Amino acid sequence: MGQTDKPWFQHYERGVPHDIPAPERAIHTLLERTAERYPARAAITFLGASLTFRQLWQDVQRFAAALQAMGVRPGERVSIMLPNCPQFVTAFYGAALAGAVVVNTSPLYVARELEHQLQDSGSETLIMLDAFFPRYQEIAENVPVKRVIVTGIQDALPFPKNVLYPVRERLRGNWVPVRSGGRVFDMKRVMRRTAPRPTPVTVRPDDLALLQYTGGTTGVPKGAMLTHRNLVANCEQARAWLPGLKDGQEVVLAAIPFFHVYxxxxxxxxxxxxxATLVMVPNPRDVKMLLGLVEQYKPTLFPGVPTMYNAINNHPETPKHNLTSIRACISGSAPLPLETARRFREITHGANLVEGYGLTEASPITHANPVFGEQIEGSIGVPFPSVDALIVNEQGQPVPTGEVGELWVAGPNIMRGYWQRPDESAKVLFEREGRTWLATGDMATMDDGGYFRIVDRKKDLIIAGGYNIYPREVEEVLYQHPAILEAAAVGAPDPHRGETVRAYVVFKPGMSVTWDELNTFCRERLSPYKVPRQFERRDELPKTAVGKVLRRQLAEEARTPSSRSA
Structure with missing residues (x-):
């Protein structure tokens, strides 16, 4: 049976279609239509506060109108730098309703990283949490931002929590007062004085909706251009993959960050x-809080990453909580250890935790194991409805079933290309038989049943705790240190994060630096999850004949038990 026969269809669960109609609507219409169908149902719960779908849609309309009143025009980039909170949802759909292009921005970014993304995207509007404001102040004169809209966690809390929260943060030394004026606006005040009547904007399915930054296959962060059709298509594909899901009755535990495309x-x-009701988890690392939210709100769906499920499996409080409401979980962003899946099903008494696969450029999901059907351990499952997949050789030709090659995917969820980087887009997007195919950079196999397995990464991406880390970013920071002559960053096995960053460094003659000093240096220039946890000094780094560092050789060494670390 050849690859073109699509053998995976035989493993689709009853009720899962082979294809979905190409979406012909904008992303904000998801909320608009649901607000019409279930106006009184809770859309969001957050630390004791709740919003119905009617209230949420009104907030979205107010915010869209406020953006328009500030001068935001269709096609302008609007960066959102917020954790999971109601304001993120309002900002995301409000910007889309106004015809703007959202730029998801990690709250973990340090000032240097934020500066790069704002410059590269050309964002003239930045929506951010008050606690992050000092990072913007460091770079304010170097970025094209014309308006900063600031909000705080307290703005989403009910009384008296909204009053007590600032007091607590002041006592902890975490409070960051931000004054409105000039280019700085208070989100709550702006919305309070704005009517929910935005000027109608025509938004077409193929219009750009989102710039989601990724290292792609090269390692330099760049914006994947995702259209309204891309985002709606992948959402509808995910919906189709859950044939037993009941509209207006489900509860989703929102522990993975919204700024991440997954x-x-x-x-x-x-x-x-x-x-479905979104139960927002403000800090997924607080497993005790997460367990309490599961018991209180009884979520039925729990998308997550392996580290999250593993943390629940091993937390001492887990046996005290009832987790049986959870029916389905799709694990993404990193390989799912078999033992993690087995143990999670055991403690939840049957929750179906299955491994999926995707990448930013695909909005992001392309494959998953059937949630209630046949699951092949160690595989990423089969392609989603309307997704085609091929395993190809270096010439882009399909290889025989069972052989290793690069995974290519096609479908309505595949990006338009990389923002202002046609040369990089040409390296990963290919036309074949009238369709656009995305070369994933991952080496994989497909068996006779149409199940796929990732066997290696063609790219050198490090995935730690579900976060993508691009070695070149880490290396560039290391090279900034005056004592470093050469540097290479690779992924090393980690029992909790899946992988962690190991840095190999060569000192300049007569110079040295302690690991603590190097760690501090990196923490000032990188998000915490990107900072190397392991350092190793070398007299020289392995290189090719032309002088290119053999990072893959170092990665192999890092995976061996005898490998050294400082």
Missing amino acids: GMTTAMNLAMLTG
Whole structure:
């Protein structure tokens, strides 16, 4: 049986279509239509506060009108730098309703990283949490931002929590006062004085909706251009993959961040499409709080990453909580250890935790194991409805079933290309038989049944705790240190994060630096999850004949038990 026969269809669960109609609507219509169907149903719960779908849609309309009143025009980039909170949902759909292009921006970014993304995207509007404001102040004169809209966690809390929260943060030394004026606006005040009547804007399915930054296959962060059709398609594909899902009755535990495309699609957008209640987890690392939210709100769907499920499996409080409400979980962003899946099904008494696969350029999901059907351990499952997949050789030709090659995917969820980087787009997007195919950079196999396995990464991406880390970013920071002559960053096995960053460094003659000093240096220039956890000094780094560092050789060494670390 050849690859072109699509043998995976035989493993689709009853009720899962082979294809979905090409979406012909904008992303904000997911919420708009659900607000019409289930106006009184809770759309969001957050630390004791709750918003119905009617209230949420009104907030979105107010915010869209406020953006328009500030001068935001269709096609302008609007960066959102917020954790999971109601304001993120309002900002995301409000910007889309106004015809703007959202730029998801990690709250973990340090000032240097934020500066790069704002410059590269050309964002003239930045929506951010008050606690992050000092980072913007460091770079304010170097970026094209014309307006900064600031909000705080307290703005989403009910009384008296909204009063007590600032007091607590002041006592902890975390409070960051931000004054409105000039180019700085208070989101709550702006919305309070704005009517929910935005000027109608025509938004077409193929219009750009989102710039989601990724290292792609090269390692330099760049914006994947995702259209409204891309985002809606992947959301509808995820919905189709859950044939037993009941509109207006589900509860989604939103522990993965919305600024990550996986969390945005499988938690936020899917909830808006189906009328599910979003239970927002402000800090997924607080496993005790997460367990309490599960017991209190009884979520039925729990998309997450392996580290999250593993943390629940091993937390001492887990046996005290009832987790049986959870029916389905799709794990993404990193390989799912078999033992993690087995143990999670055991403690939840049957929750179906299955491994999926995707990448930013695909909005992001392309494959998953059937949630209630045949699951092949160690595989990423089969392609989603309307997704085609091929395993190809270096010439782009299909290889025989069972052989290793690069995974290519096609479908309505595949990006338009990389923002202002046609040369990089040409390296990963290919026309074949009238369709656009995305070369994933991952080496894989397909068996006779149409199940796919990732066997290696063609790219050198490091995935730690579900976060993508691009070695070149880490290396560039290391090279900034005056004592470093050469540097290479690779992924090393880690029992909790899946992988962690190991840095190999060569000192300049007569110079040295302690690991603590190097760690501090990196923490000032990188998000915490990107900072190397392991350092190793070398007299020289392995290189090719032309002088290119053999990073893959170092990565192999890092995976061996005898490998050294400082």
